[in-house]
Amino acid sequence: MTDATLSKGADSQGVGVDPARVSKLQAGIKKRYAKEARFKLYGVLAVSVAVGFLLLLLGRIIEQGHTAFYAHEITLPVYMDPARIDRTYPQGTNFELLVAEQELVRLGVQDDEQGTKARAMRSLFSSELKFRAAALVRNNPNIIGQTVTIAAPASDEADLFYKGEISRDTPSDQRRISDQQIVWLDQMKASGAVRTHFNGALFTNGDSTEPELAGVLGAVVGSALMLLVTALIAIPIGIGAAVYLEEFSPRNRISDLIEVNINNLAAVPSIVYGLLGVALFINWMHLPRSSPLVGGLVLALMALPTIIIATRSSLKAVPPSIREAALAMGASRTQTVFQHVLPLAMPGVMTGTIISMAHALGETAPLLLIGMVSFVPGIPHSAVEPTGALPSLVYIWENASERAFHERTAAAILVLLAFMIVMNAGAILLRRRFERRW
Template sequence: MTDAAITPDQPAPLAGAAHTDRLRAGLKRRYARERRFKLYGLLAIGVAVGFLLLLLGRIFEQGHTAFYAHSVAVPVYMDPARIDRAYPQGTNFELLVAEQQLARLGVQDDAAGTKATAMRGLFSSELKFVAADRIQKNPGLIGQTVSIAAPLADDADLYFKGEITLETPAEQRRLSDEQIGWLDRLKADGLVAGHFNSALLTKGDSTEPELAGVLGAVVGSALMLLVTALIALPLGVGAALYLEEFAPRGRLTNLIEVNINNLAAVPSIIYGLLGLALFINWMHLPRASPLVGGLVLALMALPTIIIATRSALKAVPPSIREAALAMGASKTQTVFHHTLPLAMPGVMTGAIISMAHALGETAPLLLIGMVSFVPGIPHAVTEPSGALPSLIYIWENASERAFHERTAAAIMVLLAFMIVMNAAAVLLRRHFERRW
């Protein structure tokens, strides 16, 4: 009887073992799915980082050559018969240097002066200003042989950078084989030297690539961001405070919130059209000025600042508000003495990121005229000015090859500007952040 009672229970261990095997197989499949999911995530990150490195590498490869340039230390006889002591700027130093260099190389010019013109094409127009400045500061140099560091023209500079060679098809370069031969002889004589291209960072835009710089665009962008910050920050933070802390909940408030969220997704070119119609055609503000650009970018940054500020205010624990009110503080005192200071890290982070995003916008600036050629450096928000995004657009569409390397260099400057702003946002957030 005892054996008969035990017999039906004997398959139980087998059933338990099968159930355990099924559980193990299920766990194995689940862990495999988790490993595949992690692998897909790492693969996605790797692809994104790879494309980013490819982009940055391409920009650096094309733009790093713009940060150095070449000049030729040519000996020049300051012929008294051809130099005006009273007005040295009127002297044709370019022709003077070209003729003397042809004579030094033993090249005979023709009656039309063709070879002298070709030699002049190797030097930048900055040469005449350098020579005239030397004479103006020291008139006693007239009648003497002076060594002048003559800046090279853009194509001659590209030749020494390896961007142009004899193998380059003639229709793709403006240097003739004879001019390249002259450059080789100048280098063989030890007259060619490379140096840091300070003009790229200290001068404004120019029609000649070797003289073009980004300083005017950097100053214009800085003035634009100043106008944007002065307008967008108070309005954006104030609007967010009212909507989050004071506004009664209702249909009107919900409608405003929905429209603010929609405005954050409006294409930037629409803001450019609005700025053209409102600030230029109706209010008659100066075209292509940082003032108009800042106003347009402020309109574009407002929705982002409002949304970021409201998110920062929501992150403040309700207990802070309740404690302040319990101690007898008014609603206004609670908001401005407790809630807003604690939300300030998020507010500043959102503001800086929104302005960094506005800094890279090009379409609105094109519509308000900031695509025009502005050679100088602006000194006020009402003066015509360029901006880094519009300067990049102008240089990329220029026909001279040397502008293309300067386009990549300007992109590097813009990226550095944006990295600094984003780094400031991170540091401010870490400095003021509190953990609850």
């Protein structure tokens, strides 16, 4: 409001302009504009801080975990010595020592009588070497007595050295590879025997005690089975309970008590649900420990309050005129709810359901209490087999003593975040696809 506007309004009413009053009004307007500008600034700062912390978190995880997505493989010619290879049981042959001794000869290194240098060379190769060599002999016994090429993953320490995670400038007593081993690694790389490749084993292998062979597939399958159990139990029960409480339940003290307790259960710490799962499903029902079945049941209990609250909020958002119009056309109460109200509320129901599933996917505390923190190699094939989950795998790897597990911890976090981002993106798309504005 300008001076001209104030003067014009005053003159039109035949009233003289009071300069003090105009000045006071102008000062008030400036204060309101200043408050609005400060509020906008506070909002921008708040969003900037949130985005900054998010980028810092993602940047730190990516910085630590990107090296886990590629690995190094050492390709070496190996003479299949007939005197040392067991034809009937190739797995019993010490291929690692055989390759190490031949590689020392190729590098012109003389071993001592105790075989110290051979053992040091042997530690630069993953144990996967013996399985690949044994598979070659088992599939084609005629290669015995010939020289073949075998590609084996580098050990975790050798892999970290090639990635620059272990520096040659670090004092030898502070690293697990010696100066002599570093020289051998440099010589093998200079000869062209070392190849960098995408670490597909990270996505195709289960957990392992050796970092270079550990993968997330077992945990991914375990999480998928667990979420399947959670969805089959929590979604129908949660939506059914919400529909009854919102549309059919009488309004009395009992329904008020139930509503208060549902809201309270949504705020209960997740570790309490883990304790409930141990007492109810393992100790009383004797269900298999560390199985996706028990994990899914525990997470279903935890997801139920969230689904019920989200579904009730979506039902409340449907205009009362929809119910009144359906009832006026002769529809029953059940027909009104299930043929008109619930379909219109379904976008919000689906959004709340998917978000609760994503929240359940990232829970760790309940899984630790029901035993899903144990080391379980291999891939589960049913919901009653012991297995791990992505959150518990992150916990296990981060607490492992081997340094190479730490980069895989960050990689597992990235996989978990990808799952959660996909689920939340699906919730947003579903809501925008089916949302109606009244």
